[in-house]
Amino acid sequence: MQFKFIKYTKLWLTISLAIILIGFGAMVRNQIETGHILNWGIDFTGGSLMEYQFEDSVTTIVPQELSATIDQVLPSTVSQITVTGEGTYLIHARDLTEEELTQIREAIHAQYGNFEMLRFTTIGPKIGATLKQKAMMALAVALIAIVLYIAYAFRHVPKRVSAWRFGFCAILALIHDVLIAVGFFAIMRFEIDSLFITALLTIIGFSVHDTIVVFDRIRENLKKQSRDDTFGDIADISLNQTMTRSINTSISTLFPLVALYIWGAPSLHHFIFALIIGIIVGTYSSIFIASPVLTFWQEKKRIR
Numbered sequence: 001m002q003f004k005f006i007k008y009t010k011l012w013l014t015i016s017l018a019i020i021l022i023g024f025g026a027m028v029r030n031q032i033e034t035g036h037i038l039n040w041g042i043d044f045t046g047g048s049l050m051e052y053q054f055e056d057s058v059t060t061i062v063p064q065e066l067s068a069t070i071d072q073v074l075p076s077t078v079s080q081i082t083v084t085g086e087g088t089y090l091i092h093a094r095d096l097t098e099e100e101l102t103q104i105r106e107a108i109h110a111q112y113g114n115f116e117m118l119r120f121t122t123i124g125p126k127i128g129a130t131l132k133q134k135a136m137m138a139l140a141v142a143l144i145a146i147v148l149y150i151a152y153a154f155r156h157v158p159k160r161v162s163a164w165r166f167g168f169c170a171i172l173a174l175i176h177d178v179l180i181a182v183g184f185f186a187i188m189r190f191e192i193d194s195l196f197i198t199a200l201l202t203i204i205g206f207s208v209h210d211t212i213v214v215f216d217r218i219r220e221n222l223k224k225q226s227r228d229d230t231f232g233d234i235a236d237i238s239l240n241q242t243m244t245r246s247i248n249t250s251i252s253t254l255f256p257l258v259a260l261y262i263w264g265a266p267s268l269h270h271f272i273f274a275l276i277i278g279i280i281v282g283t284y285s286s287i288f289i290a291s292p293v294l295t296f297w298q299e300k301k302r303i304r
Contacts, residue, residue: 002240005288006232006295012288016176023183030186038186041092041193044132046125047079048096051118052108054087061112063089073107074100080191084266088118095122135197139178142201146208147171153212157219161231165297170211173290177207180281181274195271203278210249210286214242218291235295243287250283 005012027037042049054061063081066089070078077100080092096104101120108115123131150167157163178200185192217238225234254276261272 002236004236005239006236006292009292009296012292016180016285016289020176020179020183023179023186026183026186030189038182038192039189040132041191041196042121042123042128043193044128044135046095046123046128048093048101048120048122050091050093050101050104050120051084052089052091052115053085053118054089054112054115060087061089066091066108066112069107069111070104073103077104090267095124131194135194138197139200139204142204143171143174146174146204150208150212150215154215154219158222161222161298165294166215169290169294169297170208170215172293173211173285174204174207176285176289177203177278177281181278184277185270185274190270190273195268196274199271199274199278202275203282206253206279207282207286210246210282211290213245214238214286214291215294217242218294231298232295235291239287239291246283246287250279253279 030039031037063083067078067081070091070093077093077096078091079094082090082092084090105117147164147167147170150170151163154163154166157166181200181203182192184190185196190196218235221234221238257272257276257279261269261276264272
């Protein structure tokens, strides 16, 4: 017995639309409360990043107390402090000079004693804006290249089906994946940095691979299509044939990612979280979004 995926197209699209709208709602909330729809990292806004590790003898430091210590010498400097490990703190601040960095280190030393600076990174606002522009360009180029590749790869589909439709439906699924991943980061107010852009590109690669597998099966089954079979019937058959493979691939990929999230470095948690969300959503879109939308588009053309 085969599951009728296409029959429930409206349900799949409604679920996706609801999740995307929740993400947009979180962006509106962020804009109202912080002035930014997303929590952009210093990679894209400019600023300084300091990571300090304190000695074991130091009592656990509350991030708010550490921020107050810095504000005593340089008011309105710290934007966020994150605990990245036992006795280790990551401080996000405005763009700092060497003199200001020295003042901060002296204030922290006077309050908490010896510590080790694990890293210090500073990025000017102009460089941050350039990096943001290049990151958006990388995503746009990747999406355009995927459309062209899929249209070329599926150029031998039966003439009644346009290869371009395969490409555009794949892109729609990818945009769906990116919007949901960004939406989750907006909801959680996680930082958007260059690692997140890397995660998005990885998600796009995984999702398009999964979608192409399904589309390729549709192409092969179209060659065997009987007169009584509609495009929706072919899509249902193809989805049932490839669903087990898609789910198994996703699960086998998720296991190491979950392990990395639990036992890996805290600094990679947001990156791994983005990949986990992306793989789950990418698997969903390749099964429940790309092919149903392609079927709707194709059968709408046939009715006309």
